[in-house]
Amino acid sequence: MFQATHRCSNLIPAKAGIRLRFQHHQGVLDTRPDVAWMEVHTENYMGGGSPIRCLEAIRRDIPISLHGVGLSLGSAEGLDQTHLDRIRQVAERIEPDLMSEHIAWSISGGTYLADLLPLPMTEEALAVVCRHVDQVQNTFGRRILVENPSTYMQFRHSTIPEWEFMAAIAARTGCGILCDVNNVYVSAKNHGWDPLAYLAALPPDAIGEIHLAGHSVRQLADGGMLRIDDHSSRVIGEVWSLYEVALRRWGPVPTLIEWDQNVPPLDVLIDEARHADALIGVASKGVRRADAA
């Protein structure tokens, strides 16, 4: 098990950051916006040439988090060593302050299915995920964060509530949790869970980062509603409220604004980050008051 020395054992400040996309590389280099940190999808920087050179340049001023989308921690057939090596090569050049991945799977039968697919919540799946998190942490010699998924379907044979599954991964491997508050909201609405109970069940000491994003609502054939985590709009009010609950529970946490489809101008992203920063500021005062008491 990986021993973390501190809850946020990294240089990412407990402030709001933004997901960096290619279309904003030049804007960030030219205007040096006042954003505390940025996160990228590791898979976008696996080649050589301009993208990774831009990221190296941005990284000189701004702390960077590498967020993987393709390692497939939940694949029964094991991790793809080539992909793990590519992530390691990106990490060696960027020296990220945080690294994270998803609790999901996307590889089966040696093929990549290009989506974060849900796991059955079973002891067998939990053991597979923990074995892979151990493998990743040993390969990189550092603690990683794992993110709770947004899901649209559940498996008949699941026996463990998702929040207990997440807590168990952290307890068994020593990894941290990247709590995507929008995902908690989306999955809770889709499956009839209590989002507040979900947050309450996560171990506060394991929380290393929060994600916030927009989602959409789609109607099913039977008239029911399904919430889709598509990262293509502003964070909705209910998710901001849930985020405030999370901050009251955990104190200030590095928080990322994700916006990956129909990416807006940089200003809009920074505006969302400002809102998160304001809420983090409120949470910090709460913590200071609690310390003084």
Add this chain to the structure above:
Amino acid sequence: MPTLPEIQTAVRHGILGNGDATATLSDALEPADRLTIYRNTSRTALTNALRLNFPAVQRLVGEDFFTVAADTFITRELPRTAWLDLYGEGFPEFLQGFEPAAALIYLPDVARLERAVGQALHASDAKSLKYSQLLDIEPSDQGRVCFTPHPSVSLVFSPYPVDAIWRAVLGRSDEALAAIKLSSGVVRVLVERRAGEIEVTRMDERRWKFAEALFAGHSLSAALAVADDPDAAAWLAAHLAVGHFSNFALSSTESLVASEHAQ
């Protein structure tokens, strides 16, 4: 109770549309609808990866046609890895046999050129071999030098002017496109990334064959025999000057390779 490998295989078949995974899902409403969301996301992500990797092909055939072609290709060749920048290795071959595109005889070669461009764009940042690194080689050993091409460099051959088509289509120049004559003769190009930018350069037959022999790892003496041109030493210097090689080794089978080429 099904095992994790059994569940993942069932869901994979469900997503690819060649099996029913709903038996593994809970009794929630509309399980097939829910699975469809994953199927659509997967299909969209892979189609978009192909669009990014073959932009000129898409412009030539139009977005709707490309979507149909991509959809068919995806069922035959799924990526093996989550690094999608190089997804579509078999796409040019696929287009070659794709009946609805048969009228566009140059399309598979445009796809081959785009594949070379993609490889150049995303190749690793390997260091280039410098001329000074070759100075210690004994003159008697020079013929046995075999070069490793830089990962961003490759060669493309086509009976059609694919480089002109590619430029005109991506530059959205109807004028340039109209000026292209398909029967203008074979085209041989070198594709590379230089200072972050893609360069596609036409070469004459002898220069191209010399480069082909060198990039295939044949010995210098074999490549010189193929080129059969007094300027070949200058061509080699030019390759070295712009960093077309990343390494070299001394072949122990110089005469063998050379004799193969002499045939």
